[in-house]
Amino acid sequence: MNINKFFTQFGTVIALTLLFLVFAIAVPGFIESNNLINILTQIALLMIIAQGFTMVLIVNELDLSFANLASLSSVLVAGFIIHGMNPALAIFFVLLAGLAFGAMNGILVTKVGIPSLITTLATGIVANGFIYMYTKGVSFYSGLPKAFLYLGRGRIGAIPVLVIIMLLDLAVFHIFVNRTVAGSNLKATGGNSNAAFIAGINVKFYKVLGLVICSFSAALTGILLTARLGAANPEGGGGFLMEGFAIVLLGQTVYTVGRASPIGTFVGALIIGVLNNGLTLMGAQYFTQDIVKGLIIILAVVISSIQSKRMGV
């Protein structure tokens, strides 16, 4: 393997490593195991929701609705439980609603033929409307049972349940995309939907599948968000949109430039997590963090696009 190719494939991972080393040396307390677990806990929800969005990018569509859907799921699960529904049942219904939401996105995109960007912009706004219809703008604070909160706050040994869920989620997505027929068909659909269609792949189904997985992940994230905070507010998932996009874009620079992948998204999430954590420990103000994050994303994408042009990918 020549050096050029090595940097194209592992440049982002090297960047993460360097970033990690810099903070490890410069910031006292960064390298402590507690803090490392902290970083993983901080990125867990973001990574879970971004894995879903990764599937949408793999089928070459877009989704702008997932953050609002996460907020909606967060308030719905809280509301259901507070109004006396069995938590397991509440989780089940909310996940089901997530599937239905994704299916609706998928049908609008594939059957009705509205571009996914517009479809999900609109359905995201609709989801936002439902949030305020259901909550009247008020947050849910109390009345969530311990068993439910365990999902977001519990630990198994030293490891938070949330981190375990994240790692399981990553493993499932990685195996799904790289080891299953359905995962290959997703990639073929996104790679060239005409060729995939002529070759007998039901491309509409796989586009719907990508959007459904994204919405399902958003619903799951909303539920976990409520369990973590012990509360649900109408804007709870709002931050996921920008950060989700950011880490998936960062992830596209991992290994194969321009292609989203579960591992890439995980690396992207780690970069953002390490940055957030390191800068906070250094005492940087929140606006500095945003500026640094934005610049790093631009840098990563610029470097990888230069590399891919040189490789003629």
Add this chain to the structure above:
Amino acid sequence: MESLRTEGLTKQFPGVLALHNVDFTLEKGEVHAIVGENGAGKSTFVKILAGVYPATSGRIYLDNNEIKFSSPREASAFIGVVHQERELIPFYSGIENLFLGQEMKLLGFLKKKAMKEKAIDFMNKYGLQLDMERPVSSLSSGMQEMLSILKILFRSPHIIIFDEPTAPLSIKEADILFELIGDLKKAGTSIIYITHHLMEVIQLADRVSVLRNGEKVTTMKVSDTNEQEIIKLMIAKDMGQQYPKTFFTPAQEMLHIEFYDSEKRSRAANQNQSVPNICIHSKEIVGFAGLVGSGRSELAKAIITGPCEDTLSVMLDGKAFIPRNPKFAIKNDIVMIPEDRRGEGLITSFDVKENLSFSRLSYLSRIGFRSEKKINSRCAEIIKDLSIKVFSPAQSVATLSGGNQQKVSLGKWFDANAKLWIFDEPTQGIDVETKSEIYRIMERLASQGAGIWFISSDLRELLAISDKIYVMYQSRVVGEFIRPFDSEKILQAMLGRNADKSAEVLS
């Protein structure tokens, strides 16, 4: 007086000599037609004149001054080309399109009124009636064509090249175009007219040049020749002799397509003629000839992707087959190798291995999980079997040569045991050596019992390896030809001459 002259114009593409030593002259105020088979070099010639390609060697003189265009933009001031694809902005009005890039301005503001007056004056000069204020997209395609011609005239070029201008026009619009060309000629404009329709040559042109295999065969005065002679000149003498075909005895009938257009059928019955049915047998290579736009690919694609027009019925192995989607076609053992390799045949972001396996994964997996072992061994087999030149199965397919890409595109069906293989222009842009490899692959498939549906623009290869040839013209099958082929009659049918008589030839 000469307006344009080329000397020894030659264009070499990798592996293909597209144009060889073409000497050509265009007199002032003359309409000079250029005819030739598909691939004879007409469009290469036009593209060199229009500055799209540089010539490999040779000279171009404009009014006796040697010129070299480095871009189409530079050429457009001297030579205007009316392409089949119109270069208009659909949501702009006719006036805005006409003035595009040379708007009349005062201090940065558009002088709309002045522009409108000038546009309408200009239009009237050529006796055209177009609504110049409506968005171009709301005009008929004939009107759009007129407008794009007007736009080219507006830039007052010395020479105008018409490249198949009548293709999108109705008969009435074509008449207007012919009148316009007559007016231009009277005004002293020199015109190069490229066409497949020999009628138009006879009707319009002063002289005609025939291209064949990239060389100019001859230039004649139209008054000294006729359609018959022109067709003879267009056909190469060695047609059908460059590849030794292996013959198999066709076995049972596999695919049968019947056309029944209620109206036409009754008419046909009256005249005691009928549209030939398409019939493909096992072990048979069936060629489909026709000009670009004759509906060859569309018919084949309809079989794969569905839905078919209700004016035709398809029988597969004696049973009715209603095309639905590619998945359904594949299930019925019909596969297609599309013309557009990069757009439809391959996933260019995938490596060779993935391209060879993505369509067959359900057979290369266990309970939904990919079996890398099966995938690897199958890919290794196909790569060896088709001698695809790669240094590793993990090589990106985008880096392969056209011929190797085509082998990957068809290799993906190699374990499918398909009965009917549709090859749409399988040898386009492929070097000579790989071309004969592709022919051998098709023959091998036929020998194993498959039926081959072989679409090509290259009449020579159709004549060389087909057992039978259907000719399509304006979305209809107009002729069926069996060996020994009469290339002259086939070409006539392709050009739409005596379309109905050629159907008689077989009976």
